[in-house]
Amino acid sequence: MIDPNIKNVIEIEGLNSYYGEKQILSNISLQVERKEVMVIMGHSGSGKSTLLRHMIGLNTAESGSIKLLGKEITGLNRKELYELRKHIGVAFQNGALFSSMTLQENVELPLHEHTRLDHNTIRIMSRLKLELMNLSDNESLMPAELSGGMLKRAGLARAVIMDPEILFFDEPSAGLDPVTSAELDDLILQLRDALNMTIIVVTHELESAFKIADRITVIDNGQQIITGNKQTIRNSTDNRIVSMLERRAMNENIDADDYLNKLTRS
Amino acid sequence: MSMNKLHALSSLEAMLIRFGIAGVFLFETARTIVLPPYSIKPLIKQVAFVGARSLLVIVVAGLFVGMVIALQFYDTLVRFGSVSLLGSAVGLSLIRELGPVLTALMVIGRAGSAMCAEIGIMRVDNQIDALECMAIDPYRYLFAPRILAGIICVPILTAVFILVGIFGGYFVGVILFGVSPGSYFQGMSDTILNRDLFMGFSKSLVFGLLIVWIACDKGFNLHLDKHGAYGSEGVSRITTESVVISSIAILFSDYLLSALIL
Numbered sequence: 001m002i003d004p005n006i007k008n009v010i011e012i013e014g015l016n017s018y019y020g021e022k023q024i025l026s027n028i029s030l031q032v033e034r035k036e037v038m039v040i041m042g043h044s045g046s047g048k049s050t051l052l053r054h055m056i057g058l059n060t061a062e063s064g065s066i067k068l069l070g071k072e073i074t075g076l077n078r079k080e081l082y083e084l085r086k087h088i089g090v091a092f093q094n095g096a097l098f099s100s101m102t103l104q105e106n107v108e109l110p111l112h113e114h115t116r117l118d119h120n121t122i123r124i125m126s127r128l129k130l131e132l133m134n135l136s137d138n139e140s141l142m143p144a145e146l147s148g149g150m151l152k153r154a155g156l157a158r159a160v161i162m163d164p165e166i167l168f169f170d171e172p173s174a175g176l177d178p179v180t181s182a183e184l185d186d187l188i189l190q191l192r193d194a195l196n197m198t199i200i201v202v203t204h205e206l207e208s209a210f211k212i213a214d215r216i217t218v219i220d221n222g223q224q225i226i227t228g229n230k231q232t233i234r235n236s237t238d239n240r241i242v243s244m245l246e247r248r249a250m251n252e253n254i255d256a257d258d259y260l261n262k263l264t265r266s
Numbered sequence: 267m268s269m270n271k272l273h274a275l276s277s278l279e280a281m282l283i284r285f286g287i288a289g290v291f292l293f294e295t296a297r298t299i300v301l302p303p304y305s306i307k308p309l310i311k312q313v314a315f316v317g318a319r320s321l322l323v324i325v326v327a328g329l330f331v332g333m334v335i336a337l338q339f340y341d342t343l344v345r346f347g348s349v350s351l352l353g354s355a356v357g358l359s360l361i362r363e364l365g366p367v368l369t370a371l372m373v374i375g376r377a378g379s380a381m382c383a384e385i386g387i388m389r390v391d392n393q394i395d396a397l398e399c400m401a402i403d404p405y406r407y408l409f410a411p412r413i414l415a416g417i418i419c420v421p422i423l424t425a426v427f428i429l430v431g432i433f434g435g436y437f438v439g440v441i442l443f444g445v446s447p448g449s450y451f452q453g454m455s456d457t458i459l460n461r462d463l464f465m466g467f468s469k470s471l472v473f474g475l476l477i478v479w480i481a482c483d484k485g486f487n488l489h490l491d492k493h494g495a496y497g498s499e500g501v502s503r504i505t506t507e508s509v510v511i512s513s514i515a516i517l518f519s520d521y522l523l524s525a526l527i528l
């Protein structure tokens with residue numbers, strides 16, 4: 001059904017997106033190639049998660065075209081969309097584990113739902129993935145008993161349990177200590193190299209982005225500023241990119257009176 | 267679905283669209299109930315959830331309701347010298363009205379509200395999105411077993427309520443006031459027709475469907491809420507709303523069904 005030699009696993013053309021009256025994304029065009037790590041960067045609230053939701057068909061675009069694994073997703077019915085989604089894995093910003101199930105049950109759910117494997121095989125497969133994420137001692141805990149970093153890794157374990165062709169990962173390192181987030185970066189690279197996944201990572205951590213990315217897309221306020229490899233980003237003369245790379249605040253020259261007005265406006 | 271623009275419409279249009287969405291919700295769930303694959307384990311879990319949550323409170327409520335209507339009817343019937351009608355008066359009012367309606371209201375409070383909050387939290391926490399991304403149909407996985415559990419449990423709980431209520435009435439009428447046990451039960455079995463049983467049963471069936479439908483739809487479509495709160499505040503508000511709406515829906519459809527069947 002899906003062409004295994006397709007070059008671009010994701011192709012977005014002229015995507016516009018709204019929440020109510022508010023435009024969140026304007027005219028985004030983006031290709032993600034097979035087996036690359038594409039990092040989407042931008043400030044908090046710039047629309048990164050929204051772009052990710054469009055790629056996996058959770059949000060409906062106002063206009064534009066989104067092709068996932070060669071299929072235009074806006075035209076698909078639910079059944080076709082589900083069929084397509086069996087080839088992807090999504091790790092959400094907050095983990096989004098099912099709170100009524102243990103960690104292990106969470107990770108095993110897709111296997112129980114989509115395969116006819118017997119119980120023991122499923123157990124072994126889930127243990128493998130939990131082991132990979134350093135979670136093997138915690139498999140019988142409930143999500144409420146896990147730390148933030150554990151939740152993230154558990155969400156990742158569940159996302160890759162079916163060995164998807166494309167992995168979407170929203171904010172792997174946000175809120176984690178540097179060591180744990182570096183470990184997650186290594187994991188992402190391992191997934192690409194060992195399991196041949198195409199990986200799309202949303203992050204606002206500069207260091208992590210440059211460590212894992214093959215290419216980077218920067219989004220600011222819903223506008224796509226640049227897409228290119230690390231060198232292209234580094235050589236960019238765009239103010240917003242330069243300030244991002246130098247970790248400067250975006251609007252440094254704030255007028256004190258303006259600022260006070262902003263804080264005290266009714 | 268492009269629900270983003272829901273907020274901009276007039277309240278009447280928005281309400282009609284919202285009804286449509288609830289209709290689609292029921293249709294999609296019904297489709298997954300009818301079409302294979304069927305899974306029995308989640309259904310058992312939901313039946314246990316609804317049943318276990320509601321059983322004790324149904325027994326207690328049934329007992330006292332049976333007792334109080336026996337008390338009231340006894341006091342009325344004594345004035346006409348026809349206490350022999352006590353059994354049928356208690357039985358009929360329990361089977362036709364009080365059993366189905368009060369059971370439904372109890373189930374709303376115990377199981378419906380919990381269900382709505384659970385689904386609402388799943389929506390807020392992206393768990394429903396996660397299901398969709400794993401290509402697991404939430405209608406089949408979450409709602410089919412819940413709707414079926416409502417349709418199965420509420421009639422059974424209603425029967426329990428009625429039986430316990432009849433016993434409560436027996437206790438007050440026969441043991442406290444000395445009505446003869448023979449006339450209590452004889453009167454009952456003489457006057458209660460199949461039509462009365464059918465009315466009680468069909469009401470409880472419809473109520474079971476309504477309760478779960480409203481609770482699950484409210485939680486599932488939390489993000490369409492026109493007040494636009496998504497966090498825990500949104501969950502608490504839609505849970506309250508679902509309790510109010512399903513209670514009113516029960517009382518309204520109770521009248522409708524009575525009028526239809528009588």
Ligand SMILES: Nc1ncnc2c1ncn2[C@@H]1O[C@H](COP(=O)(O)OP(=O)(O)OP(=O)(O)O)[C@@H](O)[C@H]1O
Binds near residue numbers: 044049050
């Ligand atoms: N469900 C929603 N309804 C209305 N507006 C929303 C909704 N979700 C997000 N937004 C708005 O869309 C914009 C982009 O949000 P998004 O979550 O895509 O940002 P982000 O880049 O992922 O930020 P972060 O790095 O903080 O996760 C924000 O301004 C936000 O207020």
Ligand SMILES: [Mg+2]
Binds near residue numbers: 093
């Ligand atoms: Mg985000």
